[in-house]
Amino acid sequence: MGLLSTSSARLEQHLWFRCIAPIIVLGLLTYATWSFCHQLCYNAIYRKFGQRSVAIGLMVGEIILVLFLIFIWFQMVLIGPGRQPKLLPYKIMPEDESDTDGEAKEGSQGTRQSTNPPRIYQCDPQGYPIWCTSCQSIKANRTHHSSTLGYCIPRFDHYCFWIGTVVGRKNYRLFVQFAFYFWAFAIFVIVSTASFLPRIIRSRPHIPRVNPNILITLGLCGMATLMVGPLFLAHTYYMMVNRTSLEIIATKRRSRATNTWLCCYNPVDGLRYVFEFKALEVQDFWNKRNILTNLKEFLGNNYLMWFVPFGTNIKYSHPKSSDVADVLGPYQELCGKRLYDELQHRIETGNYVAAFKAFGDINMGEN
Numbered sequence: 001m002g003l004l005s006t007s008s009a010r011l012e013q014h015l016w017f018r019c020i021a022p023i024i025v026l027g028l029l030t031y032a033t034w035s036f037c038h039q040l041c042y043n044a045i046y047r048k049f050g051q052r053s054v055a056i057g058l059m060v061g062e063i064i065l066v067l068f069l070i071f072i073w074f075q076m077v078l079i080g081p082g083r084q085p086k087l088l089p090y091k092i093m094p095e096d097e098s099d100t101d102g103e104a105k106e107g108s109q110g111t112r113q114s115t116n117p118p119r120i121y122q123c124d125p126q127g128y129p130i131w132c133t134s135c136q137s138i139k140a141n142r143t144h145h146s147s148t149l150g151y152c153i154p155r156f157d158h159y160c161f162w163i164g165t166v167v168g169r170k171n172y173r174l175f176v177q178f179a180f181y182f183w184a185f186a187i188f189v190i191v192s193t194a195s196f197l198p199r200i201i202r203s204r205p206h207i208p209r210v211n212p213n214i215l216i217t218l219g220l221c222g223m224a225t226l227m228v229g230p231l232f233l234a235h236t237y238y239m240m241v242n243r244t245s246l247e248i249i250a251t252k253r254r255s256r257a258t259n260t261w262l263c264c265y266n267p268v269d270g271l272r273y274v275f276e277f278k279a280l281e282v283q284d285f286w287n288k289r290n291i292l293t294n295l296k297e298f299l300g301n302n303y304l305m306w307f308v309p310f311g312t313n314i315k316y317s318h319p320k321s322s323d324v325a326d327v328l329g330p331y332q333e334l335c336g337k338r339l340y341d342e343l344q345h346r347i348e349t350g351n352y353v354a355a356f357k358a359f360g361d362i363n364m365g366e367n
């Protein structure tokens with residue numbers, strides 16, 4: 001799915017460009033910390049009002065929150081969005097004579113050159129899987145090639161300009177947690193500043209005027225709240241209905257390029273059917289119609305770790321076979337029963353683009 005505009009993607013390939021926004025964010029965080037701790041907590045609360053324990057408590061709280069944010073950020077970049085494991089071409093056509101008995105073909109290095117197609121995969125209108133020429137691999141469902149990083153990202157969400165990294169399957173939980181704690185940080189600064197501001201204004205004979213840094217920091221945190229709050233809420237909603245930002249963006253572009261085709265094996269007649277979907281229909285592919293099931297697909301099964309921003313919920317171990325489900329492991333996207341029912345209905349009503357017999361399905365049987 002080549003959905004991201006190429007001009008912005010080309011700029012993002014330059015490391016210096018990707019660093020600009022994160023440096024600005026880090027600079028503003030540093031400035032807010034200095035302004036909050038020195039101007040508000042030390043000069044006003046500690047020295048003028050003499051509330052030493054309150055001042056120290058607020059300073060410690062602010063610094064801990066900032067360090068916590070940087071720690072989550074660091075993990076997000078270090079862990080990365082994840083990389084889709086290389087998928088061999090699917091056996092659609094027989095490769096050569098020796099292959100017609102259904103045995104695995106061994107390459108010159110003794111590696112398998114193709115693998116049986118999974119029951120359902122994203123394809124072109126002819127039913128062939130989507131191939132990434134850069135990665136020399138099939139793109140699994142929901143995978144998108146990132147030109148910024150130069151490889152295929154499973155469940156690609158978006159390139160985050162402010163934090164300077166791609167958000168995908170592996171670091172998505174950290175991203176949502178970062179948005180939440182950033183929101184909490186901004187609210188903490190606003191509430192603490194606002195509760196002392198009337199007193200600072202009243203004590204005019206002692207302080208000539210309210211230090212402008214306190215007001216600037218208040219304004220910055222107000223802006224951050226308005227930006228990050230809705231972002232966090234939007235992503236919470238996306239997780240509840242099992243959508244990615246990329247899938248949301250696709251519906252806003254009305255070009256034909258946003259159509260998606262699915263190829264699905266029908267165990268009843270042993271044929272494969274190709275179905276065409278509009279972007280709006282694609283949005284609902286992965287929705288399991290159960291909020292908790294959807295949330296777990298993004299945040300993992302451990303409820304405690306939904307709130308603890310440490311590490312990733314994706315644990316990839318090397319595959320034992322070249323079977324697609326085995327190779328993808330935790331990166332495999334699961335289709336709900338609802339989607340299969342919909343496809344079955346489409347077969348019955350003749351609402352499909354093509355039907356064919358795939359070579360790799362011959363020994364597949366009922367699964």
Ligand SMILES: [Zn+2]
Pocket residue numbers: 132133134135136144145146150151152
């Ligand atoms: Zn790729």
